[in-house]
Amino acid sequence: MIDKQVATLAEAVAGIQDGATILCSGFGAVGSPDRLFQALLEQGATDLIAVSNNAGSGQIGLAALIKAGRVRRVICSYPRTTDPVVFEEEYRAGRIELELVPQGTLSERMRCAAAGLGGFWSPVGVGTRLAEGKEEREIDGKRYVLELPLKGDAAFVRADKADRWGNLTYRKSARNFNPVMAMAATLTVAEVGELVPLGALDPEVIVTPGIFVDRIVVPGGEA
Amino acid sequence: MIDKQVATLAEAVAGIQDGATILCSGFGAVGSPDRLFQALLEQGATDLIAVSNNAGSGQIGLAALIKAGRVRRVICSYPRTTDPVVFEEEYRAGRIELELVPQGTLSERMRCAAAGLGGFWSPVGVGTRLAEGKEEREIDGKRYVLELPLKGDAAFVRADKADRWGNLTYRKSARNFNPVMAMAATLTVAEVGELVPLGALDPEVIVTPGIFVDRIVVPGGEA
């Protein structure tokens, strides 16, 4: 019997180690699993690497983890989003590392890890500062840089609905990074709005099949 | 005003040149746009390269094109499927070339073209005959072969429903190669079961967004 639901947010983030790389979904504040970040704050893991499009908004979610000094490094495309005060302060103070990755490369590097590939030749960044130190080659008359897979020890995603097999659906633009991050981590934890009975999700409409999901938690609806 | 529907199967395949590479969807007979192949047979293009999972079944569809001597080369993972008599006869007679590609590599090479990448490092085929002549390298302790993008001059896909913007949905396992092939060609032509009004397809459920689709034809329902 497959039942990926865990009873509490604490169980959802149990076992995440110091030094872990966490894929943090969301685009701005939309589709961001803020309750999982809060649970990880309470769990205590530190020295983390956060992979995220932005570097946290306001004082909650990823920003709260950063503020508490738990994040050693952020790998992202655009740290500044609505109200990026926490990251900016840490960054200016030199207390956090930033690895800047073009937004499409960020997604593609995670998909590359998810698909078991060793790397890919990307046209993006060629001739710019962000290609410095990267291997370059010409293929069919065009220049590319080698990009390597980016895998998470854990992925924190946020979904609208789930079933006990871990199948997930999303709402509108809250889909964003969730599907690719769910595929690209050793441990994928989903904060979901609603758990529905097995078979209630239309098999044509499931966006993230349960094979990619390890734990589901329904905040406020903990068993 | 965007209206990708064309009135006839002949218009759907108009302009395809001799020597073109055609991405031919379907897995076995499921999801195969047989009416488009029939139209291409009548259109007359020859010296074609067909990219397909299988190499045609029975006497219709891709098999009919092969039988008529229009296909110079098949790039596929598994030529033999239900009733592969046409391909086998041409192959044994030395009248058609076969490029054998592992099935996942076939999909991934098309996605690579669709995504504008220059190539990718694949773990599949390493140490086998199918890696002969391919560049190999070790990344992070594991061996990979370099695979290059595979792009179609045209893709023939089959969908269940479409709207005039070219958004597509599929039925069950008929989805198979359709989405990736639709993304990977210069000209994507969709044979669809039903044209629905714009807005009738749930935006959460569209599998192939219209940006990838150039022409739609509803066989039997030609305008």
Added chain:
Amino acid sequence: MMPLNRRQIAWRAAQDVPDGAYVNLGIGIPTLVADYKPAEREIVFHSENGILGVGPAPAPGEEDPDLINAGKTLVTLLPGGAYFTHSDAFLMIRGGHLDLALLGAFEVAIGGDLANWTTDDPNMSPGVGGAMDLAVGAREVRVLMQHMTAKGEPRLKRRCRYPLTAPGCVKRIYTDHAVLDVAADGFILREMIPGLDVATLQGMTDAPLHVPAPPGVIATPPL
């Protein structure tokens, strides 16, 4: 002589977007282009977070917090629109599926070099977002910006002073003074605002202006 305001620059650029185009609008002046789409044209706006068919801002009371664009602004979805994952949003960008990217810029150099992602301001963290992906991947890149900086320095240059987003990608520039196409050794003047002469515009431009035909006059409505 009255320079165009931001809305008028957007209006002028909007007139050149063809019916049926798939278009990504960058943050800043380009975002305003959606407001001035000629009424008879259907244009499909793409957003990096996973939307095609972005519509106008929601009416009061109709806001959905899960529906934002890449600028993190609340939007709506048009009939025919679709949601998809961030990976597919960037596959569209990088794979050449977008007809047009209309972007803001700090500087554009002869040959089409674009600088629009960082000024190396030490007071804030750098962010690249999807700028490099769009610059490299869209079939055509056009820039909307002021002709000069607030300090009166030319933004159209022989060589970009700021770090490049991508070399050789910009085809056309809309400024508050002129419409120009990019050439290998200068900028080709196509249109100017009423009352401006070529010599004056040359003085505002740090690269040779070519005037192969008498420049047109930009006539925008009051906006």
Added chain:
Amino acid sequence: MMPLNRRQIAWRAAQDVPDGAYVNLGIGIPTLVADYKPAEREIVFHSENGILGVGPAPAPGEEDPDLINAGKTLVTLLPGGAYFTHSDAFLMIRGGHLDLALLGAFEVAIGGDLANWTTDDPNMSPGVGGAMDLAVGAREVRVLMQHMTAKGEPRLKRRCRYPLTAPGCVKRIYTDHAVLDVAADGFILREMIPGLDVATLQGMTDAPLHVPAPPGVIATPPL
């Protein structure tokens, strides 16, 4: 001494598939494993054409021509199942998301080399399908096959005679005579059918048999 029939080989292998596993079944004997899944376990079967949660053959009158498995046989979908594109089906395979692939084989060599895609029969075209992807990508590969060929030649060998599917991938082998694990320099005998002795089995095997502990007896029901 009565060798196992094909159904009994499948039954024996089925007993080792853990509850909750994601499993791909190859064509031939492995396909039968689904029939002998222990009733109390939930096992999710994957099909290369884009299905998770493959169910049994449809009841008469319930067949859907759009719902087939990779062997092109009509199937059903279990509650909790999902459809997805072929690319994602192989991302699952190649990215290590499947717990187990149960495959047929012509030969397995010490060290785990697998030969299951071609015998170089000049009378038919070669086909690789998803064999290499599964061999390389699944977290664990187990083989189900006859211990010897119809001509009485061993299929467990020091070195494969047929072209490799992948080197070093097979962990366990179920034959009509025994259950064996793969070692670097031979095969480790775990179980034998009643009445068989090690010396006889060694005579049927073209590589050293290791017997670190007394082998168990395979007890299957009559099937």
